[in-house]
Amino acid sequence: MTMRILVIEDEARTADFIERGLKEKGHAVDVCRTGPEGLSFALDGQHDAIILDRMLPQMDGLTVLKTLRAEDKQTPAIILSALGQIDHRVEGLKAGSDDYLVKPFAFSELLARLEAIVRRRDPRAAEQTELKVDDLRLDLEKRRAFRGAREIDLLPREFAILEYLMRNAGRPVTRTMLLNHVWDYQFEPQANVVDVHISRLRRKIDAAGERPLIETLRGEGYRIRSAT
Secondary structure: OOOEEEEEOOOHHHHHHHHHHHHHOOOEEEEEOOHHHHHHHHHOOOOOEEEEEOOOOOOOHHHHHHHHHHOOOOOOEEEEEOOOOHHHHHHHHHOOOOEEEEOOOOHHHHHHHHHHHHHHHOHHHHHOOEEEEOOEEEEOOOOEEEEOOEEEOOOHHHHHHHHHHHHOOOOOEEHHHHHHHHOOOOOOOOOOHHHHHHHHHHHHHOOOOOOOOEEEEOOOEEEEOOOO
């Protein structure tokens, strides 16, 4: 599952390490370095998960999380902390965290825990390892795409766009929706960046003789639908 993840971490090396690893897996990442900034980003509800350092400038991570939960924002969250005693972990979980990971940590473990908390909050994500629209298929675990028997070589951003379209099959997806889900907030898009990526996707998905599956909706955006 391609996700939009908020990382609230003031230590630059740790934040960069997490951001780089998540982006390599095709996820969109927003990074905040202070508690108030992270809280502001988290309150908009646009993220699939939050990775939250416990010790943050201006507002600590537990306060950020308690404030979010008080506002009924239930975005899955993992607390990162060098404080690893049982009492510290219990305190983090009671504040509303879905998991607690002690520093230093391996990125593979962070990613596995992140995917686990998202699956727990959305049971459908636990069951769904493949998306299908007509003869187009996405293998979400191996991150491979197929049109019939033909494998399609997709870049991480292309895979994320196609996954989002397929998860919303039959419904209009605006350019803004794609920008919000697939790109970072810090990214300043060119006016036609979505159209350029959609054009590349079409060239890869619709080989000679195959019916087009992505349609342009004038004034709205795009929609992927089963060919008839």
